[in-house]
Amino acid sequence: MKVKQQVREHFPTPVWVLDIASSDAAPFNAKLKDEIEKIISPRPKVPSGSNWQTPHDLHTRPAFAEFTQLVEISARSVAQYLNVDRYPLMITGCWANINPPHAYHPTHNHPNNYLSGVYYVAVPDGGPELIFQDPRPSLIMPWTGKLNPFTANAAAEQAVPGRMVIFPSWLRHHVPSNEGKSERISISFNLMFTNFAETAAKPRWKASAGEK
Numbered sequence: 001m002k003v004k005q006q007v008r009e010h011f012p013t014p015v016w017v018l019d020i021a022s023s024d025a026a027p028f029n030a031k032l033k034d035e036i037e038k039i040i041s042p043r044p045k046v047p048s049g050s051n052w053q054t055p056h057d058l059h060t061r062p063a064f065a066e067f068t069q070l071v072e073i074s075a076r077s078v079a080q081y082l083n084v085d086r087y088p089l090m091i092t093g094c095w096a097n098i099n100p101p102h103a104y105h106p107t108h109n110h111p112n113n114y115l116s117g118v119y120y121v122a123v124p125d126g127g128p129e130l131i132f133q134d135p136r137p138s139l140i141m142p143w144t145g146k147l148n149p150f151t152a153n154a155a156a157e158q159a160v161p162g163r164m165v166i167f168p169s170w171l172r173h174h175v176p177s178n179e180g181k182s183e184r185i186s187i188s189f190n191l192m193f194t195n196f197a198e199t200a201a202k203p204r205w206k207a208s209a210g211e212k
Ligand SMILES: [Fe+2]
Pocket: 108, 109, 110, 173, 188
């Protein structure tokens, strides 16, 4: 008996990786690092192993206008990919993360937003990746010696200066300990639909005849 098999990959979890050309990334990151340095100096005393953040309003500061524009352009292209670009997105928060050596960032997601992302300003040799956790409740995980996207329960994205990673805000993730010799500096951001209640959340159907 002949059987035709088809595979349909339903409910995929997309993660977008956008890389700035290294010739542009170096001067751009030097400028961002200078501006972040102005905000974080003098550095607060934080317990060893702790990461810490700037205020969450970098997208409103003129010094970060070019970065904000980069986020907006990237978000628009992601929204087009998802075919949701009829609903404008806005940045709801944007902040820098400072991970000194041995600092890590525990598992979390970004509630009340649609898309989130991170951009890498400085990553030491040996600096950690960004690890996403499998959102599927898959408790059976046969060990095959070589995992693939169907069998793995985590996925890593390399942190590279000049790289932006955008992901659904509900996707849980963490950053392992920074085993490099210097600070790992990144800028995170959240995006949500502007006027969500008035646009995307409205009923998409009409009452049928006779109903009120
Ligand atoms: Fe995060």
